[in-house]
Amino acid sequence: MKHVKKMKWFILSLTLILILSACSSSGGDTQSANGGQNGSAGGGIKITLLNSKSEIQPQLEEAAKAFHEANPTISLEIQPVPNGGSPFERASTLYASGNPPTMIMLDTGDVAKFKDRILDLSGEKWNADAVEHALDLTTIDGKNYAFPLAIEGYGFIYNKAVVDKAVGGSFDPSTINTTASLENLFKQIEASGKKALVVSPMDWSLGAHYFSLAYAGQDKDMTKVNAFIDNLRAGKVDLASNKVFNGLMDTFDVMAKYNIDQASPLAGTYERGPELLGKGEVGIWFMGNWAWPQISSFDTANKEYGFLPVPISNNAGDYGNQEISSAVSKRIVIDKEKSTPEQQDAAKKFLDWIVYEQQGQDFLVNKANIIPAFKNITLPAADPLGKSIQDYISRGKSEQSMSDLPADHWANVGASMQKYLAKQSDRAALAKEIEQYWTNVKE
Amino acid sequence: MVTDKGVWSRLRLRLLFTGPTLFAFVAVMIVPFLYGIYLTFTNWDGISTTQSLVGFQNYGAVFKDAEFWKSFGLTLKYVLFTVVFINMLAFLLAYLLTKGLKGQSFFRAGFFLPNLLGGIVLGFIWQFIFNNVLVFLGQKMGIGLFSTSWLSDPNRAFWTLVIVAVWQYAGYMMVIYVAGLTGVPGDILEAASIDGANGWLKMTRMTIPLMVPSFIVCIFLSLQRGFMVYDVNLALTKGGPFKSTELVSMHVYQKAFLSRDYGVGQAEALVLFLIVAVITLLQVYFSKKMEVEA
Numbered sequence: 001m002k003h004v005k006k007m008k009w010f011i012l013s014l015t016l017i018l019i020l021s022a023c024s025s026s027g028g029d030t031q032s033a034n035g036g037q038n039g040s041a042g043g044g045i046k047i048t049l050l051n052s053k054s055e056i057q058p059q060l061e062e063a064a065k066a067f068h069e070a071n072p073t074i075s076l077e078i079q080p081v082p083n084g085g086s087p088f089e090r091a092s093t094l095y096a097s098g099n100p101p102t103m104i105m106l107d108t109g110d111v112a113k114f115k116d117r118i119l120d121l122s123g124e125k126w127n128a129d130a131v132e133h134a135l136d137l138t139t140i141d142g143k144n145y146a147f148p149l150a151i152e153g154y155g156f157i158y159n160k161a162v163v164d165k166a167v168g169g170s171f172d173p174s175t176i177n178t179t180a181s182l183e184n185l186f187k188q189i190e191a192s193g194k195k196a197l198v199v200s201p202m203d204w205s206l207g208a209h210y211f212s213l214a215y216a217g218q219d220k221d222m223t224k225v226n227a228f229i230d231n232l233r234a235g236k237v238d239l240a241s242n243k244v245f246n247g248l249m250d251t252f253d254v255m256a257k258y259n260i261d262q263a264s265p266l267a268g269t270y271e272r273g274p275e276l277l278g279k280g281e282v283g284i285w286f287m288g289n290w291a292w293p294q295i296s297s298f299d300t301a302n303k304e305y306g307f308l309p310v311p312i313s314n315n316a317g318d319y320g321n322q323e324i325s326s327a328v329s330k331r332i333v334i335d336k337e338k339s340t341p342e343q344q345d346a347a348k349k350f351l352d353w354i355v356y357e358q359q360g361q362d363f364l365v366n367k368a369n370i371i372p373a374f375k376n377i378t379l380p381a382a383d384p385l386g387k388s389i390q391d392y393i394s395r396g397k398s399e400q401s402m403s404d405l406p407a408d409h410w411a412n413v414g415a416s417m418q419k420y421l422a423k424q425s426d427r428a429a430l431a432k433e434i435e436q437y438w439t440n441v442k443e
Numbered sequence: 444m445v446t447d448k449g450v451w452s453r454l455r456l457r458l459l460f461t462g463p464t465l466f467a468f469v470a471v472m473i474v475p476f477l478y479g480i481y482l483t484f485t486n487w488d489g490i491s492t493t494q495s496l497v498g499f500q501n502y503g504a505v506f507k508d509a510e511f512w513k514s515f516g517l518t519l520k521y522v523l524f525t526v527v528f529i530n531m532l533a534f535l536l537a538y539l540l541t542k543g544l545k546g547q548s549f550f551r552a553g554f555f556l557p558n559l560l561g562g563i564v565l566g567f568i569w570q571f572i573f574n575n576v577l578v579f580l581g582q583k584m585g586i587g588l589f590s591t592s593w594l595s596d597p598n599r600a601f602w603t604l605v606i607v608a609v610w611q612y613a614g615y616m617m618v619i620y621v622a623g624l625t626g627v628p629g630d631i632l633e634a635a636s637i638d639g640a641n642g643w644l645k646m647t648r649m650t651i652p653l654m655v656p657s658f659i660v661c662i663f664l665s666l667q668r669g670f671m672v673y674d675v676n677l678a679l680t681k682g683g684p685f686k687s688t689e690l691v692s693m694h695v696y697q698k699a700f701l702s703r704d705y706g707v708g709q710a711e712a713l714v715l716f717l718i719v720a721v722i723t724l725l726q727v728y729f730s731k732k733m734e735v736e737a
Contacts, residue, residue, distance in 0.1 A: 266595035415685040
């Protein structure tokens with residue numbers, strides 16, 4: 001009797017599990033039902049965009065409204081990625097719950113991971129108008145999977161009012177092209193009674209932005225840079241004797257020496273940077289053009305700011321000493337799993353609207369302060385930092401940012417850089433930690 | 444009543460009462476757990492539509508992941524200090540607040556309050572205190588200990604985590620201890636007084652042994668919360684400076700979602716689950732033996 005009882009429970013639970021697993025694997029069946037619901041609510045087509053550039057959330061919502069007015073049959077909803085969350089993580093959660101947005105704004109390095117689930121966009125008109133190299137990293141087996149949304153660049157941002165006073169006259173950014181001239185500028189700023197610079201110690205800034213210059217600066221030719229990365233993975237690089245690495249870290253030592261937060265270098269926060277720079281308490285901040293909205297809210301320099309390159313040697317002619325690092329940083333991809341063809345078409349229309357309609361271009365450049373990745377958009381950048389980057393790009397003085405590094409690169413290398421900044425390790429230990437990271441990295 | 448009926452009608456009756464709960468339990472606990480175990484044998488990265496079975500390779504990776512064991516060691520240290528301090532403080536508070544002080548319900552509510560705040564909010568509040576308020580006071584008053592941010596030093600950042608956890612949970616455990624203390628029969632304490640026992644004797648020989656059930660619950664809760672802490676860790680230190688305060692939950696999460704190594708992350712989560720389950724079961728098993736009847 002007891003035996004039968006046990007058996008019954010076993011069968012009961014087995015049935016339940018079977019029912020449940022049947023539910024979870026029926027994604028294919030529910031697709032059309034779900035799509036129909038989303039696709040034809042109220043006679044119009046409803047599409048969504050997962051926005052991972054939280055600083056332009058209000059602008060995107062406005063653009064969605066404008067787009068809806070121009071295309072009354074399509075309504076677009078903008079979903080934000082929660083602050084501090086990664087777009088990859090959010091998008092994979094949404095996919096796991098069977099409810100992905102129609103469009104997802106991803107970081108460049110993430111696109112390849114999603115390639116089974118997103119549309120091939122090679123046939124779109126804007127492919128031909130994209131700026132050089134903008135599509136290289138999202139083209140897999142000859143097919144481009146992503147729409148390049150924004151070019152972003154970074155380097156030393158200077159406050160012109162402060163540096164003008166320091167050099168006694170109008171400051172010429174092209175005079176800074178060696179570590180020595182940079183240090184000289186720092187000295188001049190300190191002599192004028194201000195602090196030279198603030199080093200923001202966030203791991204993403206030190207790891208993904210600052211340290212990446214050590215890879216990109218290896219050679220002007222990206223294939224050689226990629227070969228360098230491959231050698232790192234294979235454990236064949238001796239970083240401690242690498243010229244670019246040492247030059248970059250020499251500059252970093254100079255930065256640490258003149259850092260306003262020298263006493264407690266890791267206590268600084270991102271928010272502190274734009275305030276110090278905007279108020280003119282420091283002359284220089286290592287950051288990128290996305291920081292403009294924050295800087296402008298403290299602006300005391302009459303909107304005159306610009307970029308300086310990060311020098312990696314004392315020879316002005318070396319590659320990297322006059323170049324600003326920039327690349328397409330955000331991409332929009334279109335889901336092909338759960339979206340109906342109508343929704344996909346509507347999403348494509350939205351992308352076209354950004355590139356080719358006057359309203360869309362206005363949103364991109366003037367409202368969202370984005371540097372477009374398209375040749376046909378001739379509007380000048382709306383803010384001084386964007387202008388400065390556009391200027392470097394147009395003069396051919398741009399260095400490709402490393403935008404497809406492994407996903408945990410910034411966190412790990414950033415931690416090693418923080419340790420170095422806090423003087424808890426030395427250069428040999430830093431080189432070793434980074435070599436170790438690369439030999440253990442997945443893929 | 445049910446004995447004479449057939450198997451089916453009994454099953455129906457049982458399903459009527461336990462069915463909905465059983466269904467919910469299986470759906471949200473058992474199935475995901477089993478599926479999670481399945482994922483530990485794959486090389487899934489969290490998004491791709493294909494995955495292949497890799498056998499026990501992920502478990503091998505867990506044992507080779509030095510960072511995992513480092514953060515596990517740190518978590519053990521964290522659990523040790525938080526469990527001891529939370530329970531000491533909670534018991535002390537409960538003892539003081541059952542003596543009939545004026546306004547003691549107000550104080551009880553006050554100490555309980557930190558529990559009502561979410562861990563993330565709480566983390567941000569304390570981050571502000573440690574980064575700005577204390578540094579400001581330290582510099583103004585010349586207190587060297589506070590003149591630089593505690594969060595920028597690995598060792599002190601660890602203690603900020605302990606301090607915040609103690610502050611957050613002591614009030615909660617206090618409530619359980621208050622219930623335990625008020626449940627100790629007054630007559631045996633009175634009898635002990637008549638026999639000449641002093642306060643200390645009454646406490647160690649009567650009150651504490653009678654309160655063993657409260658201790659079991661409180662230590663179990665603080666153990667489990669200590670091992671699983673994530674929110675305060677994320678909001679207060681983000682694992683920094685330079686990953687020195689990355690507790691084990693955070694490491695597992697980073698492994699799965701930041702390093703895109705879902706299989707290894709999931710395997711680490713399972714290993715962690717087993718370790719925590721064993722530790723808490725042992726704790727409950729052994730402390731049950733110390734229970735006494737009044």
